[in-house]
């Protein structure tokens with residue numbers, strides 16, 4: 793497993809703007825997730841940035857972290873732009889595109 797800082801650095805190196813996110817780790821069985829409150833607003837961390845929680849599967853390797861963060865970023869952009877979350881298929885396409893260019 794890699795550290796949050798490694799995940800952030802690797803994703804930044806892919807040209808993905810990480811300023812939007814505050815990363816945190818939580819034990820669990822998902823890759824990662826963002827959270828919305830009842831009104832649809834995204835949950836933000838203490839920094840005011842959007843909270844992105846990564847779990848073990850999203851931190852197996854730098855490639856997994858990049859794909860997970862790209863997936864969640866696709867959801868976030870959709871929510872901010874339209875008020876609605878993008879589909880899993882759309883987010884996964886975005887993740888695979890980010891992963892495709894990954895070079896360790």
Ligand SMILES: [Zn+2]
Pocket residue numbers: 863867879880883
């Ligand atoms: Zn998703």
